[in-house]
Amino acid sequence: xxxxxxxxxxxxxxxxxxxxxxxxxxxxxxxxxxxxxxxxxxxxxxxxxxxxxxxxxxxxxxxxxxxxxxxxxxxxxxxxxxxxxxxxxxxxxxxxxxxxxxxxxxxxxxxxxxxxxxxxxxxxxxxxxxxxxxxxxxxxxxxxxxxxxxxxxxxx
Amino acid sequence: xxxxxxxxxxxxxxxxxxxxxxxxxxxxxxxxxxxxxxxxxxxxxxxxxxxxxxxxxxxxxxxxxxxxxxxxxxxxxxxxxxxxxxxxxxxxxxxxxxxxxxxxxx
Numbered sequence: 001x002x003x004x005x006x007x008x009x010x011x012x013x014x015x016x017x018x019x020x021x022x023x024x025x026x027x028x029x030x031x032x033x034x035x036x037x038x039x040x041x042x043x044x045x046x047x048x049x050x051x052x053x054x055x056x057x058x059x060x061x062x063x064x065x066x067x068x069x070x071x072x073x074x075x076x077x078x079x080x081x082x083x084x085x086x087x088x089x090x091x092x093x094x095x096x097x098x099x100x101x102x103x104x105x106x107x108x109x110x111x112x113x114x115x116x117x118x119x120x121x122x123x124x125x126x127x128x129x130x131x132x133x134x135x136x137x138x139x140x141x142x143x144x145x146x147x148x149x150x151x152x153x154x155x156x
Numbered sequence: 157x158x159x160x161x162x163x164x165x166x167x168x169x170x171x172x173x174x175x176x177x178x179x180x181x182x183x184x185x186x187x188x189x190x191x192x193x194x195x196x197x198x199x200x201x202x203x204x205x206x207x208x209x210x211x212x213x214x215x216x217x218x219x220x221x222x223x224x225x226x227x228x229x230x231x232x233x234x235x236x237x238x239x240x241x242x243x244x245x246x247x248x249x250x251x252x253x254x255x256x257x258x259x260x261x262x
Contacts, residue, residue, distance in 0.1 A: 040241045102237050102238045141196065142231050146231065148235060
């Protein structure tokens with residue numbers, strides 16, 4: 001009788017130990033699922049960051065010149081068209097990444113801002129200095145916001 | 157600001173006086189905002205409108221430049237979304253690091 005009580009107590013102890021282990025395993029699986037599978041946004045990309053900085057600086061020098069003298073030569077148009085091509089290349093690069101929809105949308109907007117400049121240049125055959133200055137101010141703001149967005153991403 | 161108001165009335169005519177007042181109040185409110193982006197929009201609106209009044213840009217260019225501000229608002233909204241998601245991702249990864257690389261190695 002005494003042996004039975006002892007064995008029952010041992011059995012209960014083992015049962016509660018198994019329960020703890022079971023709960024712990026469940027918690028572990030939950031943490032693994034939570035942290036291992038969830039990637040809600042693409043990580044920081046040094047290539048994107050550098051491309052954005054390089055392009056911003058290139059455009060800054062060109063547009064600062066245009067905002068003094070305006071733009072009307074063939075070379076000026078080619079310069080702006082080159083910027084448009086570079087933004088389009090960056091856009092294609094961004095489209096290739098997973099969980100990157102926000103950055104793609106941001107660069108699509110940047111692309112549309114520069115396309116407007118090219119279209120206006122072709123249509124008017126020149127751009128006024130005031131227009132170039134104000135347009136650059138808007139494009140620069142877009143650049144700054146996109147660069148800041150990339151900088152805030154998690155570094156791996 | 158008084159000169160700016162007069163210039164606007166001269167450009168748009170006396171009949172637009174009330175609308176101009178509303179517009180100027182809005183620009184002034186934006187410029188006083190503590191939110192950096194709202195302040196930026198106020199300053200840009202004033203600069204773009206001034207250029208129109210001084211006939212440095214055409215009406216068509218004015219519309220395009222003002223439309224850009226709406227596009228900038230979209231870029232700003234996306235920036236906030238990216239920043240929030242990145243913060244969540246960072247916290248989750250720090251938690252994982254704490255559990256697997258620190259707690260379980262004790």
